[in-house]
Every structure is written in C-alpha cells, then in structure tokens.
Amino acid sequence: MESPSWPESLPDNRLKAIQELTQGQDWTTKLQEVLWWPEEMESDPTSIDGLVVQILMIPYRSWASSCSFKNEALELPTCDFHSSVSSDTQKLEKYNDSPKTVIPVTIKKRSAKRRKNSWTSTKVTSVLIDDGHAWRKYGQKEILNSKRHRSYYRCTYKSDQGCQATKQVQMIEDKPLKYRITYFSNHTCNNLQRPPPIILHSPYPRENSMLLNFETKELINKKQLGPNFPSVKQELNDGVPSLSSLGHNQSTPCNYNSPWDPSTHVSQAPKESLSLMSSWLDREEMVSPPAYSGLDHGDIISSSSYSSMAGTLGYHMNPML
DNA sequence: ATTATTTGACCCAT
DNA sequence: ATGGGTCAAATAAT
Secondary structure, eight states, rough: OOOOOOOTTTTHHHHHHHHHHHHHHHHHHHHHHHHOOOOGGGOOOHHHHHHHHHHHHHHHHHHHGGGGGGGGGOOOOOOHHHHHSSSEEEEOOOOOOOOOOOOOEESSSOOOOOOOTOOOOEEEEEOOOOOSSSSEEEEEETTTTOOOOEEEEETTTTTHHHHOOOOEEEETTTTTTEEEEEEEOOOOOOOOOOOOOOOOOOHHHHHHHEEEEEETTTEEEGGGGGGTTOOOGGGGGGOOOOOOHHHHHSSSSSTTTTTOOGGGGOOOHHHHHHHHHHHHHHHHHHOOOOOOOOOTHHHHOOOOHHHHHHHHHHHHHHHTT
C-alpha cells in the first residue's frame, strides 16, 4: 500500500501509527464491500475472519506505535488534514513542522465537475442495496447510447460536513435486472443515521435477509433469531461507537497499561486466512488512479467506513450472539 | 458544439 | 419545519 506524503518532520512512530490507521480504514472498506455484496465475492469465511482480526487489532497496533511518545499526547492533525484534502477544489498552501498548524485552504467557489483523480468503486448488482449511508438524489439524466437514465446521488451530509462522497446508479440490463453502482470518493462524514448494513436486504427479505456471525463464520437467517433481536442502534452512541465500546463490555473497564487485545476476543484466524484475504483483496474491484492510495488524509481518523465498521463489530460483540 | 455532471430553486410528502 | 425528488440552468470535459 502506498502511503500518502506525510511531512518529513513527523516522528517515525507517529507515522507508523498513522499508517496503521490508514491500513485499517482500507481494510474496513474492503470488509464492507464483502458484506454488502457477498454474492460477488468469492471470499472464504476464514479470510473474512482474518480481516476482522486485523481490523480489530488496528487500535491496539496504532496505540503501540504511538505509545513511545510516553507523556506526549498523540496529536494527529485530523482537522487540519481534513481540510487539506488534495483536490481540484482545495489546495494545500502551506505545511510546516507543527502538527497544530492551521493550513490555509483556497476553495473554488463552484465546480460542476468531480475531481479527476478521485477514488472510485464500481459494483454491478441485481438489487439496489441500502449501503447504510444517507444519500440525496440530485440529478437524473438520459445517457447517450443508453435507453436508461443515470441517477446521481450525493451524501446527505455534504452541506453539513463537506462530505464529498457521491454515487451514480444506472440500470444496465432489464433481464436479468442489473444496476451499475459507482461510488466516488470516500465518506468523510461521521453520521450514521441508520444501522450499519450488517443486515442485508433484498426485495425478497424473507429469503435473503441474513446476518454474519463472526464467531461461527456462518450466515444466519434473520428469522431464525426471532423478533427480539436487538437493533444496532441499541449498541451505538450517537451513531458512532467509541473504541472502548468496541473492545470492552460494561464489566471490563479499560486498562490503558494493558490495551485490549482483540485477537483474544475473536476466534483466532489461522495464518492461512491472511494469505486468503490477500488473494481476494487482489480480486476486488477497487479502482484507484496511479499514485493515489484511495485515501484522503482526512479519512484516517474520521472515515465513516471505519466508524460504520466499528459499529458493526461492536454490534457483534453483543453477548446475544 | 456536445455531453456529463453539479447546483440551486422549487415542489411535495411527512 | 424538514427532508428528498425533480428539473432547468450552469459548468467542465472532450
């Protein structure tokens, strides 16, 4: 994975922590994809398991990487990076040694064009799946050489939080029904108005509604769980669970001297699962332009993908399962 | 010039 | 009041 260009003045351990978090964001995005479109992924359950373990290890590893600061707080310049996302519309003008430096940005007043080198991900699906994000349709157009229109969606929180995520939905076939869904840019918003999409819906919910049990690696029909199965919202605090809610239940207070080790709470993935994971990561359809890691600086901390996945994982820490 | 994409005002449902 | 869809116009890319 190619790391973004960080200021040279950042200490190695801080850079490492940043890279750990960046890697975690990338993995959670991939795990989200396999959960949203399991029929398109030839993934082995053990590879999912390994991926989950790796993701859960991220807070621990990034903490371990940064703990050599001892009494120095880990002051990642999240807000500054967030506003310094490299794009046509935002220009980084200055960055000096201090992580607290406020980076002046120039915002172009109006651009009707998406940045050329933005991250994209394309999926073809027979059902329009609720991907867990809030979208607002902002346009629809008949496309040349196609009988069917293309719909344009932007993140609901674009005005609130400046989230640049957009998606396009276009029907490409009637029989069998097929839609091409193209996502542009990662979500940078923190809002999770709806539960993470661990419950997968289709037009035929009785047949396809299911849950993924990380411990047994089995897909469970929702109806098997009965009507009292808790909703995700019960586990979330303001939609975004804290790390402590991820790693500790109520009866296990956080001990900062011995950080929670997720590998002891989730069935340990065999080493082979990591290689399996790598193999299907190679197959997945993320499309990134050259020399672009698919991550904006701001994604490292505030990625909704990470938050969403954190919610998902927190949910499955519920003893109900 | 043509086409694709985005903005912003407007309308409607809740 | 608020949120989401529609649509004409503006803007960018080719």
